[in-house]
Amino acid sequence: MNAPFQPAAQPNAQTLTTGQVLQQLSSMLQTLGPVTGTETLPLLDALDRILAQDVLCPVNVPPHDNSAMDGYAFDGALLARPPCAQELQLRVVGTALAGRPWQGRLQAGDCIKIMTGAVMPEGLDTVVPHEQVRIVDDEHIRFAAARLQAGDNRRLCGEDLRQGAVALARGQRLTPAALGLLASLGLVQVNVRRRLRVAYFSTGDEILAPGASPREGAIYDSNRFSLQGLLRRMGAHVLDLGVVADEPAALEERLREASALADVILTSGGISAGEADHTRAMLQRLGPVQFWRIAMRPGRPLAVGLLQPRTPALLTEKNASSALPAGAGSSAKQSKSLVTSHPAVLLGLPGNPVAAMVSFLMFVRPALLQLMGSSEAAPVPLQVAAAEPLAKRPGRTEYQRGIVERGADGRTTVRTTGPQGSGVLSSMVSANAIIVLDDAQADVQPGEMVSVLLLDGLI
């Protein structure tokens, strides 16, 4: 990450559309670039990490022509000549097993018994599966049902991956399939980008840490768990900085610590116009920070900016460790040596638990993917028929929590999870999709097609 970002819009400017927010966030992060550090890991340790450079194929995969079926390998040119295939009789002169090629001399009309994966003997290019063969005697076969063409049931050398070609491009997330593909090239390790370090804390006088005694007016911190869960799912290195009360000095101190330790600081709460919203005033002092109002529900407010870190020399490993809050998770303590000198990207989410999660999915997730150097495309919404009427006010994007299901009639429909308040966190648990109703959309009638984003793989 390099050059600092200068916000384009003024603080407290007009309400933005969700599209404008995505675009502005993306261009701000483009000026920073993705994290630069890389590490080389054994394949399985690299699961879900982001590939740091293109991987070229050192070999062809498969490395040789081989059989796709158990059967008999023969010269496909015989099919073009009389007699017709059904009358064709072949002499079986040997057996080729996977890992044990047959190497002998063949004469016209000879065939080889061959197993799936075995190397095709030289001069033979076609395989007839044994189900389509009639055994004549110990040495001969005939084709029982031969709808074959030359080259059938043969897998060509390099048909999966060609030597010298790009097997996986930089930015690819290493899914199980991608790991398998790297292994198929004979590779044992892979170079990936370092994990993105994300510091998280919740804000609010009313927020109780888990295990704390209940008290009047207080609620337990749920955002710290839902948001950190989302961060972990994305493969971020999470620094848990606990809960910060609505107290300006404490907030400032925690933000400064976070900006020295992390690439990204994620917070929840205190960014709307409430009386105790000190985060807002504080952030404006620490760096170029904008407070956006977005035409969406839930998730109307969002703070975005850059915080300059405290000079690294001032933050030694020792004071970085002692600076961590008493209740902070062990991951933060383990990372005390990971002091950064770059400006930290600040993303302040609204406090309401559903708003925080929805804003994360819509804006924080793509931002983090960009900083991680991932080339992953945005999830594609599907069109599904509404099972019930959906109330929708035009002029803002609504993200309603939905359940996509298949009825007895085989039709796929979507209904809401019930009450849609931005504090109803149970709606995020029962949902398997987010119904995305765009700005122009008005009330939805049953049977009308709506866009849904499946949550599988996202949360």
Ligand SMILES: Nc1nc2c(c(=O)[nH]1)N[C@H]1C(S)=C(S)[C@@H](COP(=O)(O)OP(=O)(O)OC[C@H]3O[C@@H](n4cnc5c(N)ncnc54)[C@H](O)[C@@H]3O)O[C@H]1N2
């Ligand atoms: N006069 C206005 N009031 C509000 C506006 C507005 O535009 N004008 N916006 C509303 C919207 S929309 C949202 S969203 C919230 C966002 O406010 P904040 O980000 O300042 O969040 P808080 O006020 O701190 O908290 C809101 C709500 O969420 C609960 N909360 C906060 N943190 C947590 C946590 N870690 N775990 C569980 N619950 C949490 C908090 O107790 C509040 O109930 O503002 C509206 N108001």
Ligand code: MOO
């Ligand atoms: O954006 Mo707020 O989420 O409507 O509650």
